Amino acid sequence: MAEDDLNDSKAELSLHSSGDMLRHAREQKNLSIEDIAKTTRIPQRHLKSIEAGDFAALPGRTYAIGFAKSYARAVGISEVTIGTQLREEMDEQGHAAYQPETSGYSPANPTSIPPKMLAFTAAGIGALVLVGYLIWRTLVLEPSSLATDINETDVAGEVLDENQTGTPQVAAGPAPAQTGTVVLTATEKVWLKIYDEDGERLFEKEMAAGEKFTVPADAKGPQILTGRPDALTVTIDGQVVPALGTAERTIKDVGISAAALLARGEAGAGAGTIATQNGNDDSDTN
Known part of the structure; x- marks a missing residue:
């Protein structure tokens, strides 16, 4: 049973x-x-x-x-x-x-089989395209030749008086607030990478138009790498600040903390002020 x-x-x-x-x-x-x-x-x-x-x-x-x-x-x-x-x-x-089903198929005419030379040629063209892409990616995303130009933009508040000895001078004015919420908004599709001063990645992706990223307030010296700085609008507590760069230049190791962004803005404003003062002095002298 x-x-x-x-x-x-x-x-x-x-x-x-x-x-x-x-x-x-x-x-x-x-x-x-x-x-x-x-x-x-x-x-x-x-x-x-x-x-x-x-x-x-x-x-x-x-x-x-x-x-x-x-x-x-x-x-x-x-x-x-x-x-x-x-x-x-x-x-x-x-x-x-x-x-x-396709495993049993074979060409009816051996002459219809592509020659080996054609396959080798196609493989060579593919290899050349791959190498070209890697070289382009290296030049666009890691342009070491631009490091000097980019670092120069990080100097805050220094203006060169061309009418004097060439010694950098600090433009006078009230010190800006060094804190605030920094928000990056994509105006069109753009890839970017955010990292701190130790190289630790904080954010990396291709943002769509209208997408926002808020820089962490506790980030240690946050910086940015992108090939399209012109596709980003930067605000501090809702106030738009000058663009990080133009479409023709990749930026790297550019500070995006509130203090760094405000310092960049003060540097640009100081240069305009001194240029105006120099123009007035020249007209008085003449």
Whole structure:
């Protein structure tokens, strides 16, 4: 009697195919076919074929087993069990040696096969394009030749009086507030990287138009790297400050704390003031 019960249990279990097991596990987790497709990057039509046991609709035995194992991992059941059972089911249905349909195709005319030289030429062109891209990326995103120009813009409040000895002078005026909330707003698609003075990355992505990033108030000497400073609007407590740069020049290691931005603005304003004073002195002398 006990042996009959055991046989009945095994018969009941055998009624559940690998597709049934996967579907049941998916439904237990309240997941849709679309959810599984997004997780595994397997087309929904293949997932549905696996659940239905329609192996002829799949691209091949190896792919079918691989897809089923990925499906199993996504719903949290044993991929080994699913793989073994799927092999048995495919064997029973006559798919023991099933391969993609295209695997049996061969050119009717040997002359239609592309020559090896064409393949080598294509590979060479691809390599040249890759090298060119890497060189362009290095020059645009890491322009070491621009380091001197960029560092010069970080000097705060110093103005060179060309009519005197060339000694830098600090423009007089009230000291600006050194704190405030700095917000970067993208006016169009732009890639940027924000990091602190120790090189620790704080933010890095390609921002869409209208997207904002608030510089952490506790960041230690925050700086920016971007190839499109003109695509960013910078504000401190809602007040727009001068642009970080132009479209033709990549900026790197430019300070974007409130203190650094205000210092840049004061430097520009001081230069204008002294230039005006020099113009007045020249006219009085004449």
